[in-house]
Amino acid sequence: MGIDQNSEVDVFDLLPDALVLEIFNRVEDAKSLSACSVLCKRFGDLVAQTQNVSLEITRRKTLQEVSKGWHMNKSKGLIARFVLKPLHALVHRMVSRKSKTCCDDEDDDMFRLPNDLLKNFKEIRSLSVKLPGHDGDISSENGSGALLKWKAEFGKQLESCVILGATGFHKRDETETLKSEAPAAAASNLTNKQLKKRVVWTISCLIASSARHHILKQIISWNHRTIRDVKISDGSKQGTIQMTEKQVVELRKEMDKVVGLERTKVPAVTIKMWYVPVLELPESGGVMKGATLAVIRPTTVPVEKEDDVTLATGAFGEDFTAEAVRKLVHTNKSYTLEMNSF
DSSP, X not given: OOOOTTOOOOGGGXXXXXXXXXXXXXXXXXXXXXXXXXXXXXXXXXXXTOOEEEEEOOBOOOHHHHHHHHHHHOOSSHHIIIIIHHHHHHHHHHHXXXXXXXXXXXXXXXXXXXXXXXXXXXXXXEEEEEEOXXXXXXXXXXXXXXXXXXXXXXXXXXXXXEEEEESEEEEOOTTSOOOTTOSSOOOOOOOHHHHHHHHHHHHHHHHHHHHHHHHHHHHHHTTOTTOOEEEEEETTSOEEEEEOHHHHHHHHHHHHHSSSOOOOOOOOEEEEEEEEEEEEETTTTEEEEEEEEEEEEETTSOOOHHHHHHHHHTSSOTTHHHHHHHHHTTSSOOEEEEEOOO
8 A cells, every 4th residue: 555645644653752762862963953852842852862962062263263253354456455354353343352361251261061951851860072173182193193092081180191192193104114023012211301201191081081970970969960971072082981881870969969069189199101212013113212101090999900991992983092101001101190189
């Protein structure tokens, strides 16, 4: 029996709610789902039940960027000469006269927190948030040549953080000789200057991870009490924090005890660090200069050597980073540092 082409029946309406909800859970994107929620009451009710949600937060444009955009995209001719050019000059004067205090306030709010986009979702269980990247991020993704990646886990406070960094990273050229006969990567002593650079890397990553944990606390405070696991990453693919159901529950219980949202402090930590001047990666065909691996844990948590190795090798995906970690943890020499709470 065929379907009458003249009928006004929406075939999508014939799908059961369970199937539509499964589709929404596979879509995940919060902006797309929010758009679907306003199409009809049925979609609105089903979107509210979506359990898997991902959200990409875009950075707000400053007046300087807006005025630059007008300048770069202006057309030729009378409109550009008598409309866009004077308007651009006016905006430029407004920007240049902004007080330092006003600019500072704007810098503190460079991206919009997602409560307005997440308010339509009442049963989120798995949440993924992607923050905007920054031009200054040390990442192989932005062509800087250097590399800095990290992954942190939190409960009510930092539980662990793994950092992989390099002052230079490139794919091995076909003409470049690979020293495959070397049985293992050769460790070397860090100079004071090199050590200071890696301490700066560590502090930068810990500050970034604690800031993302604070964002997570804001999301939880908006009564999203069904959330069970969370991942917050960034556009530069530099760092990620993850929380399991147990860790989210622990954080929620801690938040119920206090009034207001406090900054997430980094506890006193112990840092175990491995360093190799030149690390060759035969499996992925890459070469890392100044390759450094750091495993960070709160000082109050006793761990065995094998625990650090297990944590490090499971931190990153199965690409060149995983190969680099495997090689670094098997070097004979490592450093141990301690850092106070901040």
